[in-house]
Amino acid sequence: MRETEDEWTGLMRLAMSGDGAAYHRLLKAVTPVLRAGARRGLVRAGQPADQSEDIVQDILLAVHLKRHTWDANAPFAPWLFAIARNKLIDALRRRGRRVFVNIDDFAETIPSESAAETAPASEIAAQLQSLPARQRDVLQSIAVDSASIKETAAKFAMTEGAVRVALHRGLASLTAKLREP
Amino acid sequence: METEQLIRTLAADNAHRARPVGLVLMLALLSAAPISLAMFFVILGMRPDVMTAMHNPFFDMKFVVTLALAISAIAVSLHLSRPEASLRGWGWLLLIPAGILALEIGGEMMMPQRLPMMTRLIGNNSRVCMTAIPLLSLPLLAAALVGLRRGAPTRPAVAGAIAGMLSAGLAATLYASHCTDDSPLFVATWYTIATALMATLGGLVGSRVLRF
Numbered sequence: 001m002r003e004t005e006d007e008w009t010g011l012m013r014l015a016m017s018g019d020g021a022a023y024h025r026l027l028k029a030v031t032p033v034l035r036a037g038a039r040r041g042l043v044r045a046g047q048p049a050d051q052s053e054d055i056v057q058d059i060l061l062a063v064h065l066k067r068h069t070w071d072a073n074a075p076f077a078p079w080l081f082a083i084a085r086n087k088l089i090d091a092l093r094r095r096g097r098r099v100f101v102n103i104d105d106f107a108e109t110i111p112s113e114s115a116a117e118t119a120p121a122s123e124i125a126a127q128l129q130s131l132p133a134r135q136r137d138v139l140q141s142i143a144v145d146s147a148s149i150k151e152t153a154a155k156f157a158m159t160e161g162a163v164r165v166a167l168h169r170g171l172a173s174l175t176a177k178l179r180e181p
Numbered sequence: 182m183e184t185e186q187l188i189r190t191l192a193a194d195n196a197h198r199a200r201p202v203g204l205v206l207m208l209a210l211l212s213a214a215p216i217s218l219a220m221f222f223v224i225l226g227m228r229p230d231v232m233t234a235m236h237n238p239f240f241d242m243k244f245v246v247t248l249a250l251a252i253s254a255i256a257v258s259l260h261l262s263r264p265e266a267s268l269r270g271w272g273w274l275l276l277i278p279a280g281i282l283a284l285e286i287g288g289e290m291m292m293p294q295r296l297p298m299m300t301r302l303i304g305n306n307s308r309v310c311m312t313a314i315p316l317l318s319l320p321l322l323a324a325a326l327v328g329l330r331r332g333a334p335t336r337p338a339v340a341g342a343i344a345g346m347l348s349a350g351l352a353a354t355l356y357a358s359h360c361t362d363d364s365p366l367f368v369a370t371w372y373t374i375a376t377a378l379m380a381t382l383g384g385l386v387g388s389r390v391l392r393f
Contacts, residue, residue, distance in 0.1 A: 015195060024192035031184060057187050062393060064191040066333040068199040069263050082264035086335045086393075124182045142193050143186040149193060168197045171190070179392070 004029075004109040009076040016072060027060060032111030034059050034084055035118065041088045041105040047095065053121035059087045061175045081106035090179075127177040135170030138163055199331065202262045206255070206328030210351070213324035217317045217352060225313060225359040234363070242285055243357040243368055250278040250376065251350030258325070258343040262332025268339065275346065285365035304362035307371045313359070314375035315382075317352035318345070322383055326390055333393050341387010345379035352379075 008026060015023035038052035038059070062083050070079045084106040128136055134156075141152040149167070153160045234240040253274040260271050294301070304310075325344040334340035353372050362368075 018196065020192050020195040023195045024188065027188040027191060028185075031188065053184060057182070057184055060184070060187055060191060062333070064194065065199075066264070066393060068201060068331075069333045071263065074265075078265045079263070082335055083333065086264060086333075090392075121182065121184065124187065128182065139190060143182055143190040146186075146189060164194070164196065167190070167194050171194055 005075055005077045008080070008109075012067075012070065012076045013072055016067070016070070027063075030063075030080060031056060031060070033109050034080075034106070036111055037081075037084055037106040038088060038091075041092065044105070045092050045095075047092070050119040053118050054123045055088055055091045057121050057124055058091060058178055059084045061171065061178070062087055065172060065175055077109060123178055124174060127174055130177060131170055131173055135166050135173065138166040139170045139174075142167060202328065202332040203259050205331045206259065206325065209324035209328035210321060213320040214351075216320040217355060220317055220320075221355045221359070224316075225309075225356070227358045228361050230361075231358060234361075237363055239285065239289065239363040239365060240357075242281070242365065243360075243363060244354055246278045246281050246285075246365075246368060247350050247353040247357055247372070249281055249350075250275075251347055251354065253277050254343050254347035254350055258329060258340055258347055259332075261334050261336065261340045261343060262329055264333040264335045266334075267336075275343075278350075282365050282369045286369060289365055298366065301362075301364035302366040302370055304364065304367040304371070306360050306362050307367070310356065310360060310362075310367075310371040311375050311378075313356045314349055314352050314372065315378050317355055318348040318375075318379045321348035321351050322379060322386075324348075326383070326386060329387075329391055330393075332391075334387075334391050337391035338384045338388035340391050342380040342384035344387060345381070345383020346376055348383070349376040349379040 008029065011022045011026035011029070015026055034056050035052050038055040039049040042049050042052055042055075063080065066083065070076065088105065128139060131139070137156060138152055138158075141147045141155060142149070147155065149160055149163050152158075153163045156163070158166070228234065257268070257271050257274055260266050261268070289301075322345055325347050326341065329340055329344055332340075349372075353375065357368075362371075
């Protein structure tokens with residue numbers, strides 16, 4: 001467990017210094033752990049555990065947009081779990097549930113066994129439709145068509161800078177829309 | 182969208198760097214400061230005997246107290262903008278201005294006084310003080326909340342309340358140069374009430390706008 005945490009902290013340091021591949025690896029590594037925590041929280045609140053994927057995505061978006069609040073000298077896991085708890089509480093509240101988030105829901109770096117019994121997430125896909133066309137196109141190109149920033153720029157006759165701006169704005173407005181009740 | 186797809190998209194955005202919360206907070210406060218300053222000079226202005234007043238240590242100490250409040254509240258609010266942070270180990274910073282005031286009150290008690298204690302406490306400006314500090318605070322509170330929105334406070338009401346104290350500390354620094362009541366008893370009473378008012382307002386607004 002200790003080793004996992006140290007590995008995460010190392011990857012996050014690399015990510016913050018501009019290493020996109022390390023960032024990708026980190027997000028992939030934490031996702032099953034976040035999923036396990038979200039499932040525990042849902043079960044505790046008397047909700048079906050297979051609804052965890054929207055919460056996982058919500059947490060990932062928050063991690064991404066708030067990663068500048070992580071102190072590179074501090075371990076990454078406590079920061080991550082604090083964000084995760086906050087998002088789980090939010091999600092349960094929006095479902096109108098009395099909130100019992102046990103601190104332990106997010107405390108261990110143990111991943112969930114399998115994602116097989118998890119229903120697909122739907123909230124981001126739904127909100128994607130309400131974004132400005134340009135942001136939506138760019139997000140879809142990178143997320144769904146797995147195009148790079150360069151390829152996306154060529155496809156829409158945009159500069160790479162404009163693609164980056166649209167990408168970041170799109171992610172920020174998605175997050176803002178998900179927060180609306 | 183599949184989580185795998187979302188992760189790829191987030192990784193593609195890794196080059197984007199957000200400005201640190203502290204920098205955004207400072208820029209926001211600096212842009213709101215002229216509004217509070219303008220309000221201060223138009224409505225109140227400095228007291229006419231400010232040059233003589235500066236020789237009175239109790240006048241000067243008012244600024245020490247209000248700046249101590251502002252600075253410690255800035256430090257605590259920046260700390261709370263990190264999600265894993267709590268007040269533990271940091272809350273005591275907010276007691277520094279109270280401690281200075283307590284020492285001052287003790288010092289004043291030991292000196293011979295022309296005016297009785299209650300007269301010094303009630304002063305002549307309590308109503309102006311209670312109106313002016315919150316009024317001058319408002320632009321600064323708004324700015325502080327804008328800055329702190331960049332952070333990720335998991336206790337938004339507490340962070341908002343500290344932002345209220347921060348704005349009150351800065352506003353009180355301006356107001357102190359207008360006010361002719363220099364007794365620490367006056368400061369401990371009326372400045373504190375004004376600060377509590379702003380902390381309450383900040384907490385109420387913060388619990389809404391500082392969620393992330």
